[in-house]
Amino acid sequence: MTRGERIVFxxxxxxxxxxxxxxxxxxxxxxxxxxxxxxxxxxTIDAAGCVVAPGFVDLHAHLREPxxxxxxxxxxxxxxxxxxxxxxxxxxxxxxxxxxSVAVIDFVREQGKRAGLLEVVPSGCITLGRxxxxxxxxxxxxAAGVRIFTDDGNGVQDELLMRRAMEYAxxxxxxxxxxxxVATLTKGAVMNECQCCTSLGLPGWPxxxxxxxxxxxxxxxxxxxxxxxxxxxxxxxxxxxVRAAKRDGLPITAEVTPHHLSLDETRLTTFDTxxxxxxxxxxxxxxxxxxxxxxxxxxxxxxxxxxxxxxxDKELTLDQAPPGMLGLETALGVALGVxxxxxxxxxxxxxxxxxxIAGIDDRHGRDIESxxxxxxxxxxxxxxxxxVPESLASKSRNTPYVGMTLRGKVRHTIYNGEFxxxxxxxxx
Amino acid sequence: MxxxxxxxxxxxxxxxxxxxxxxHMVEINARPVPKVPALRGKTVVSLFFEDSTRTRLSFETAxxxxxxxxxxxxxxxxxxxxxxxxxxxIETISDMGVDAFVxxxxxxxxxxxxxxxxxxxxxxxxxxxxxxPTQALVDCFTVRQALGIERFxxxxxxxxxxxxxxxxxxxxxxxxxxxxxxxxxxxPPTLLPPDVxxxxxxVSHRLDDVLxxxxxLYMLRLQSERMSQGHVxxxxxxxxxxxxxxxxxxxxxxxxxxMHPGPMNRxxxxxxxxxxxxxSLIHQQVANGVAVRMAxxxxxxxxxxxxxxxxxxxx
Numbered sequence: 001m002t003r004g005e006r007i008v009f010x011x012x013x014x015x016x017x018x019x020x021x022x023x024x025x026x027x028x029x030x031x032x033x034x035x036x037x038x039x040x041x042x043x044t045i046d047a048a049g050c051v052v053a054p055g056f057v058d059l060h061a062h063l064r065e066p067x068x069x070x071x072x073x074x075x076x077x078x079x080x081x082x083x084x085x086x087x088x089x090x091x092x093x094x095x096x097x098x099x100x101s102v103a104v105i106d107f108v109r110e111q112g113k114r115a116g117l118l119e120v121v122p123s124g125c126i127t128l129g130r131x132x133x134x135x136x137x138x139x140x141x142x143a144a145g146v147r148i149f150t151d152d153g154n155g156v157q158d159e160l161l162m163r164r165a166m167e168y169a170x171x172x173x174x175x176x177x178x179x180x181x182v183a184t185l186t187k188g189a190v191m192n193e194c195q196c197c198t199s200l201g202l203p204g205w206p207x208x209x210x211x212x213x214x215x216x217x218x219x220x221x222x223x224x225x226x227x228x229x230x231x232x233x234x235x236x237x238x239x240x241x242v243r244a245a246k247r248d249g250l251p252i253t254a255e256v257t258p259h260h261l262s263l264d265e266t267r268l269t270t271f272d273t274x275x276x277x278x279x280x281x282x283x284x285x286x287x288x289x290x291x292x293x294x295x296x297x298x299x300x301x302x303x304x305x306x307x308x309x310x311x312x313d314k315e316l317t318l319d320q321a322p323p324g325m326l327g328l329e330t331a332l333g334v335a336l337g338v339x340x341x342x343x344x345x346x347x348x349x350x351x352x353x354x355x356x357i358a359g360i361d362d363r364h365g366r367d368i369e370s371x372x373x374x375x376x377x378x379x380x381x382x383x384x385x386x387x388v389p390e391s392l393a394s395k396s397r398n399t400p401y402v403g404m405t406l407r408g409k410v411r412h413t414i415y416n417g418e419f420x421x422x423x424x425x426x427x428x
Numbered sequence: 429m430x431x432x433x434x435x436x437x438x439x440x441x442x443x444x445x446x447x448x449x450x451x452h453m454v455e456i457n458a459r460p461v462p463k464v465p466a467l468r469g470k471t472v473v474s475l476f477f478e479d480s481t482r483t484r485l486s487f488e489t490a491x492x493x494x495x496x497x498x499x500x501x502x503x504x505x506x507x508x509x510x511x512x513x514x515x516x517x518i519e520t521i522s523d524m525g526v527d528a529f530v531x532x533x534x535x536x537x538x539x540x541x542x543x544x545x546x547x548x549x550x551x552x553x554x555x556x557x558x559x560x561p562t563q564a565l566v567d568c569f570t571v572r573q574a575l576g577i578e579r580f581x582x583x584x585x586x587x588x589x590x591x592x593x594x595x596x597x598x599x600x601x602x603x604x605x606x607x608x609x610x611x612x613x614x615x616p617p618t619l620l621p622p623d624v625x626x627x628x629x630x631v632s633h634r635l636d637d638v639l640x641x642x643x644x645l646y647m648l649r650l651q652s653e654r655m656s657q658g659h660v661x662x663x664x665x666x667x668x669x670x671x672x673x674x675x676x677x678x679x680x681x682x683x684x685x686x687m688h689p690g691p692m693n694r695x696x697x698x699x700x701x702x703x704x705x706x707x708s709l710i711h712q713q714v715a716n717g718v719a720v721r722m723a724x725x726x727x728x729x730x731x732x733x734x735x736x737x738x739x740x741x742x743x
Contacts, residue, residue, distance in 0.1 A: 190536070198621035201557030201598055202536050206622070271537025315515040317535035319556070 004029070008039045009378060012047030015343045016054060016367040017352050025052050027374040030417030034370055047378055050411055053347045054365050055087025055118075055375040057354040059177070059255055060152070060231060060303035061328065063089070063120070065111060066104070067096025072308040072395045074108065077328070078117035079428075080306070080394040082420040084328040085377035085410040088119040088355070088364045093130065094153040100125035100136040102144045109145070117420045117428065118413075119375075121358055124149045126165050126176060132157050135165060142172045147359030150177035152231055153278075155213050157183055162217065166226035175253075175357060177229040178217050180238070181279065185209035190318050192265040192280045200269065202318065205280045207235040214238045218245040221252060229357055230254040232305050234279040236289030243298040253357050255303035256290050258327055258334035263400055273314045273321035274398050277307070280323075294339055300353040304331050308396030326399040329392055333406025336381060343381065351377075374417040383409035393426060431550045432724050433539045434559040435602040443568065443606055449723035450569050450716070456493065457719055467496035470527040470729050474500045475542075476553070477533040482690060482714065483553050483562075487530045490721035496527075496729070514538070515545050522546040527729050531555070549728040557593045563689055564599035566720045568607060570712045571644055574685055581608035586638050588614045588670055589648030589697055590659075592621045596689045597648060601629060604644075612638050614670065618659040635670055639679040647672055647688045647697050663696050673699035685709050 006028040014023045014035065024039035025032060025047075063077035072080075074091070081089045091108050093099035099108060105122045112120025124141035128134045130151040138149060149169065155178060156162045162178075169176050186205045191197050193204025214230060218241060221228045233239060233254050245252045259277060264284050267275040275281060293299040307324025314321050335346060355365025366372040384407045389397040413421035420427055432438060438446070456462055472491040476484050484500070491498045501521065518529070528549040531539050536556035543550040554560040572578060585604045591597045591613050601611050611629040613620065624631060632638050639645070650666055660666045672686070677700055680686075685707045692698045692710075702708045 193622045195623040195626045198623040198626065199598070200536050201559075201593075201595060201621075203557075204622055271540040273541075312513045312515075315513045315541075317514060317533060317541065318537050319535040 005043060006033070006041035008041035008044045009047040009052050010044050012050050012052035012378060013343070014052045014368050015347045017344075017348065018367060019344050025368060025376075027376070027414065027417055031374050032368055032370060032372045035368055045412070049382070050378050050380045051343055052368065052376060052378050054351045054355075054368065055377045055413060055415065056085045056332070056350045057088045057358060057360070057364050058086050058304050058306065058328065058331075059090045059229070059301055059354045059357060060092060060257070061089040061306045062092045062094065062308065062324065063108075064308060065095065066107065070310045071313075074111040074120055075115040075117070076393060076395040077306070077308070078112060078115040078120060079426050080326070080328040080392065082117045082413045082415070083393050083410060083424075083426055084330070085332055085379055085413055086118055086328060087375035087377070087413065087415045088121055088358070088360055090121045090123050090148060090358050092152045093123050093125045093150060098125050098130050099123060100128050100130070102140055105141060105144050105146060117426070118415050119360070119364070121360055122146060123152075123177070126151045126156055127161065130154050132161065135161070135168065138168055138174070139172060142174050146174065148175045148177055148229070148357070150179065150231065152177065152179045155179045155181045155183065159216065163220050163224065166220050166224040166228070170224055170226040175227040175229050175359070177231050178213065179231050180210045180213035180217070180233070182209045182212050188319070189280070190276060191268045192282050194265050194283060196265050196269060202268070207237060207282070207286070210235055210279055211237045211241060214241045218242070218250060218252060221245070221250050222248070225251070227251040232257050232260065232279060232303065233290065233299070234260045234282050234286060236286050239289050239293040239298055243293070246298060253300040253353070254298065255301040255354075256294060256299045257303060257305045258331045259305075259325055259400060261287060261290055261294070262334050262338045267400070271318060273316065273318055274325060274400050276318060276321055276323050277325050278323035291339060294349060295341055295345075300349065301357060302331060302335055302349045303354065304328050308394050309398050310396055314398050324398070326392065326394050326396060329394065330387060330399060330401050330406060332379060332410060333385070333408045334401070336408035337406060374414050376414040377410060378412040378414075379408060379410045381408050383407070385409050429727055431539070431543050432561055432728065433543070433550060433552045435561050435564050435599050435606070438561060440606045443565065443603060446565055446720070446723050446727060447569050447572065449727060450565070450719050453719035453722040453726070454716070456722070463493050463495060465495045466726055467491070467494040467729050470496040471525060472496045472498050472528045472530060472725060473521055473526050474498065475521075475529050475531045476501070477503045477538075478554070480532055480553070482717065483532065486717040487551075487553060487721050489718050490725055493718070494722055494725060496725065514541065518542050518545045522548060528725065551724060551728065554595050556595065558595050558598060560595040560599050562717075562721055562724055563596050564603035565724070566713055566717050567600055567646070567687055567689075568603050569720055570687065570709050570716050571685060573716070574709055574712065579608045580604060583609050583643040584612055584641055585609045585644040585646060586612045586614060586642040587646045587648065588635055588672075590619045590650050590654060591615050591624070591648070592619050593651070593654070594648050600646065601627060609644070612642070614638060616660065616669070619654070635676065636679065639676055640681065642680055643684050645672070645680060645684055645686045647686070649689065649691065649693055650697050667696050667699055671697050671699040677705055683707070687713060690714065
């Protein structure tokens, strides 16, 4: 988009927090300038049948830089995100070095700007080195712009330390995002503790290891008043606990991943390490409860837990292979396939709510109206496409959806008024 | 048959075929020169990522008696310790020209992963807590031979001990059930898998309650680390509660047979000298191990000529 160019998306289904309506959307100078009918511009793009929505925001992306650039870089991860319709990604802090210092936070943000494909929003560590022993310099990191803190990959095990973190976070007005896993209950675990793991003789990851920490942190949030976000919830009982906490008016939010909504524990009967993920794929009953949680609003956000791993790491044995799977480029198609929700609700969980939780709702997840920053996605909710690993923008290939046909295809992604993806192709 | 990875994959017909074939191999082993040229020119690689003495020696002896060439890959001297991926290891060895991999690994599923990366046959010699199919074939064959029967209808197999961490138990439950046996598992709940209710077995936590109705008693090895992991308070208490002593052996029916996959923990699960037990099949299990593994390698590798060859050795 050249300077002064006025682009009009014609006759799209405009979806935001206010619902859905057919309209033209005009973008100029990095902002939405007009929404209405019969708009004209220097360039018009037919969006008939497509959804025009605020760009997606992912609360949970492992971009692997710095430290594991063999798996992904901030640039390749950003490109994968843009192709998935995202205009902002929260970068998880389990990098090497970890995101527990201003220097690393600044580096991650700057690399994001250099790639220029979307906004990379660094999260900060709750504890130094994600070791669960000493608080990270949260005030310094908050002053450097960090709004969300997590030790993702690890849960904060120590109850006292978590209480202190919450008290401290409340003073800073930031959110703590917990990876819920009581580590002593999951030592060596490879898959859900279930009928399958009994027969396969694989060490089981019991649901209660997640639920105990969800319960603990709900009660600590009740005590401290801190804002707590639960990462990648995977069990029916976790959803129930969050539902009850919200009923009590606690400042709790929660996310679920596309894979926990779509794939069940029996996938591991093929011993394919691509299906090893943490928390593990669960039962059909858990999947149903997670979907119901999205439908009734208990679950606020869809988050990918995009976790790239190079081929050689996933070609280890099941006990040694690292957990995690790709998610950015398939999230929309999976969500449309498995969730029985309106497009408005879809946009809430993929854009509006995650932007609020990440503290970036001044520029993402905004209603599409004059003056809003032009961070937009245009997708065709009915177009189908096949997942071919070789054509993914991510540097890694560990997608669990190989060969599957997904419905819902991103046509264009617009970040700060520029096309980062046009007609399905990344623009840089 | 291309691979032998689990009793389930082998199926009833496969189990029966291999048990029949084993009888011919026992006959070969009884000859003054127990060696035949059936697999001349074939190469069998033992790939043991976990310590094993008897299973590895048993496979290597079996391969040699069929005149196959053998190679041994041991993890302590290999480049696996230098960070080589499992796939690279398999592809490198495959490039040397290999007909079968005999694999033991502490991780469930490794034989399935390996069979994706090589054209050679894969024999599972134990993967994690999952499967040990040749041990189950050995045990079924040993009972058939000892009791002079082909099926186990109406008989009760009682497996005692650390079921949760046992690939032997998982393979034997399937194999003995296929041949008609009722299976009873005896263990404290800490040594049972989490969802055992879905298995075709009955469960007891008291050994003394089931001995009188046991036809085949199978004692599993209890590894000492189960104590440090909190599965049992002490090896002494385990032995008192679930060990086989003379008093318990006396409660078995006179015809009941006793098995153990070895190596035994004397003083833990075995509180009596097994050679003092009249119906112990423990030595036969080891002896039959070679014949069963000969049958397996022959079935996998002899190919087209196997039927004709079998006819000639059987005559």
